[in-house]
Amino acid sequence: MVKNLFLLLTLTFTFLFSNELSLTKLEKEYLLNKKSLNLCVDPNWMPYEMIKDTKHIGMTADYIKILEKNINIEIKLVQSKTWSQSLELGKKRKCDMFSLIMPTKSRLKYLDFTKAYFDIPLVISTQIHELFIDDISHLKGKKIGIVKDYAYTEIIKTKYPFINLVYVENVKDGLTKLQNNDFFGFIGTLYTVGYQIQNDFVGKLKIAGKFDERWELGIATRNDEPLLKSILDKAILTVPKKEKQEIFNKWLSIVYEKSYFSSMLSILVISFFIIIFVLLINRKLNSEIRKRKEAKKLLNLTISSAKLGTWSWNPKTNKNETNDIWAQIIGYKKDDIKDLSDFFTLIHSEDIPLINEEFKKHENREKSQYEVEFRMLCKDGNYKWIYSNGSIVKRDKDDKPTLVVGIHQDIDQRKKLEQEVLKQKDLFIQKSRQAAMGEMLENIAHQWRQPLSVITTVASGLKISNNLNMTKKEDIDDSMEQIIKSGMYLSQTIEDFRNFLNKDRVKSKVNIKKLIHSATYFFKSQVQNKKIDLVLNIDDIIIEVYENELLQSLLNIINNAFDALNEKDIEKKCIIIDAYKDEENCIICIKDNAFGIEKENLLKIFEPYFTTKHKSVGTGIGLYMTHEIITKHLFGKIEASNVDFKYLGKDVKGACFKITLAKKMKKN
Structure with missing residues (x-):
C-alpha cells in the first residue's frame, strides 16, 4: 500500500510540475488518425487575433503555435470574414476548435470548452467630450454599441436590461459608428478597445468607464469529438508562464509604440483619462480654483509617459505658457523660446487663416473643441506638421475667451506618409x-x-x-x-x-x-x-x-x-x-x-x-x-x-x- 501511495504522489508531482504532455493511448490514436485540426477565429479582434492576408496573427495565434508544437499536429486556419460567420462554421462542424471563446448556453449545443487562459475586463468607450461613467445605471435608455454574437453580449443583455444595445459586426465598426455619433457608447474589452482607439481614434474617443464583469475565455472544441478537449486541456497546462507573459508583452508593446506611450497599460489608460479630465475641469476654472490646481498636478504626472506638448493661451493679452515637450517638438529648449511674445510667428503663413477659422468656430460654440493641423517652423529651419487640440476654459463677462488650454502632438511622419x-x-x-x-x-x-x-x-x-x-x-x-x-x-x-x-x-x-x-x-x-x-x-x-x-x-x-x-x-x-x-x-x-x-x-x-x-x-x-x-x-x-x-x-x-x-x- 505504501508503494502504491508513493507511486500516486510521484504521478501527481509529475503532472503538477512538469511541462511534458502526457496523453493516453486513445488520445494519441485520435491525433494520429486526425492528422490535422481545423481552427476558427475572430477575423477582426486585435490585439488578440485577426486574419490578415489569409494568416492568423495576434496573441492567440502565438499561443496556438505553442500548442501545435506541443501536441505535434498541424492546425489549419479556416478563413472567415466575421465572428458570426465563424460560429456558423462551427455549427456545421467545419471547425475542430476555436482559439478564444467563452461558453454560453447556445454554444454548449455544439462545443466543449477548455479551462480559461485569458481573463479580460470589460469597458465602455465614448466620444472624448463626454464625462466619465462611474455608475452603469447612467446608461439607462441610451444607445450602446456592442459586437453581435460575442459571449459578453449575452451577459450584458441579461444583467443590464435597461441598456439599449445596438449590434455591430466588429470592434472597429462599432468605434467608427460611435465617432459618427450613431450611439452614445460602445462596450468591449479593455485591450481591444484601447488598441483600436490608439491606432485609429486618438483625440476622438476615450475609455470612459468599466464593468464589474470580467470575460474568461479559453479554447472550444467540437463536442462530437470529446477526446480533443481532453488533449487541449492538458496542452494548455504545458505552456510555461514565461511564454504566456512574452506573448502578452509582445502584442501590448505594439499598442504603446503606435500611440506614442511608453509606460505600462494602466498608466496609458490613466494618462488618457487625465488629459481629457483636465480639459473638462478647466472649463470651470473661474469658480473652481481647487480643481484647477488638482488638474495641473495630474497633468504634470502624464508628461513623463506621453509625448504631448501642453499649452495655455490668453487671447486678450496674447500670453502663452508651454511645457518642455512643446518646445522639444520643434527642436528648442523651453528657455530658448520663453521670451517669444507671439508664437504665431512660428506658424506657416498659409496655415494661419485655417487656425483662426477653426478657433472662431469653437469660440462661437459651433464646435465643442478647437482642433486643427498646421506647420510650425523648427530650430533647424524646416517646417514640421503639428496636431493641436484645445478648449476655452474661461470667458469674461462679455463671453470673450480669456484662457484656452490644449495639447500639441508631432504628426510630421503621418503627414509625410499621407503626402x-x-x-x-x-x-x-x-x-x-x-x-x-x-x-x-x-x-x-x-x-x-x-x-x-x-x-x-x-x-x-x-x-x-x-x-x-x-x-x-x-x-x-x-x-x-x-x-x-x-x-x-x-x-x-x-x-x-x-x-x-x-x-x-x-x-x-x-x-x-x-x-x-x-x-x-x-x-x-x-x-x-x-x-x-x-x-x-x-x-x-x-x-x-x-x-x-x-x-x-x-x-x-x-x-x-x-x-x-x-x-x-x-x-x-x-x-x-x-x-x-x-x-x-x-x-x-x-x-x-x-x-x-x-x-x-x-x-x-x-x-x-x-x-x-x-x-x-x-x-x-x-x-x-x-x-x-x-x-x-x-x-x-x-x-x-x-x-x-x-x-x-x-x-x-x-x-x-x-x-x-x-x-x-x-x-x-
Missing part, C-alpha cells in the same frame, strides 16, 4: 488619363480617315480633270467646298482633344448635356463602324464640378461599354445614357445590352488592376480611377449593377453604371 499616398494617387490618375488619351487618339484616327479620304479623292479628281482639260468652274467650287468642310472637321477634332489636355483642375459650372455630347463625340467612328446605337436621354442640368475629371470618368465608362459590346455577337447593339436631376443631385446612368457583368466580378469591378480584358487591351485602372475621381474628388457616388430592360421591343440585359453627384460641390 506619399497622394503622390501615388496622382500617378494612378496620370496613368488612367494617358490610357483615356490613347483611346481617344485611336477614335480620332478613325474619325480622320473619312475626311482625309474625301480631301485626297477630291484633290486627285481635280488634278486628273485639269490634266484632261475637263475642269469646270462649278466642279472646282464643289470640290473646294468639300475640302473646306473636311478641313474644318479635322480642326474641330484637334480643338476638342486639346481642350481635354489643357483644362485646369478648377471647379466650374458645367452643362451636363454638353459634357456628355463631348464625351460621346470621341466615339463617333465606333458608333458608325460597329453599328452601335447611341441613345441619349439628357435633361438640361447645370452642376458645379471639376469638368475635366468628370469627362475622364465618363470616357472610361463609355469605352468599357463599347469594349463589352465588341466582344458579344448581338444583332442590335446599344448604349443608352440617361441624365436627370432630383432636388439636390444629378444622376447619370450609362447602360448597354452586352449581357452584364459576371456576378462574382461585380464586387471587384472598382478594385485597382482588376480587369476581365486581355492584358494587351486592359490595365484594370480605368474603373478604379473612375471610382476614385467620383467618390474622393467629386464627392459623389458610383454604383455598378446588372439591369434588365426593353430595347426596340425586345427584352435585353446589360451592365448599368449609375453616377450620383451633388448639384453644388462641397468644399474639399
